[in-house]
Amino acid sequence: MRFLIFLLLFVVSNAALAGYDLHITRKNNWADKGGAKITFAEWRSYVQQEKNDSQNSENAFIVSVDGETFAIWYDPKLGELSTKNPSDAAIEKLKRIATQLKARVQGDDGELYPEK
Numbered sequence: 001m002r003f004l005i006f007l008l009l010f011v012v013s014n015a016a017l018a019g020y021d022l023h024i025t026r027k028n029n030w031a032d033k034g035g036a037k038i039t040f041a042e043w044r045s046y047v048q049q050e051k052n053d054s055q056n057s058e059n060a061f062i063v064s065v066d067g068e069t070f071a072i073w074y075d076p077k078l079g080e081l082s083t084k085n086p087s088d089a090a091i092e093k094l095k096r097i098a099t100q101l102k103a104r105v106q107g108d109d110g111e112l113y114p115e116k
Helices: 002-017 040-049 088-100
Strands: 021-025 060-065 068-075 080-084 104-107
Touching: 021 088, 060 088, 068 088, 080 088, 088 104
Parallel strands: none
Antiparallel strands: 021 080, 021 104, 060 068, 068 080
């Protein structure tokens, strides 16, 4: 019985921490295996235009917006960028980045985040 309770608590706690991702993508749907990708060279060029941060790495970029800091990760296999649980200010920053990269912002469920 204790094992079942532990297992249930483990599953529920992991689901609660899963969060929701937003993706900067050129594909029709971010989860598609095929389609246009954002290249690493394009991402690196964008990062070099932004202020450098000592915490940045090739695949992770730290962004500060309105006193909030969040990470954007580049996935070379998918050719896209993503972040987890973004605030409204972070979503606006993602949309600006997407515009620069000729891409769009899409949620895990496929919904698009258009410009205002």
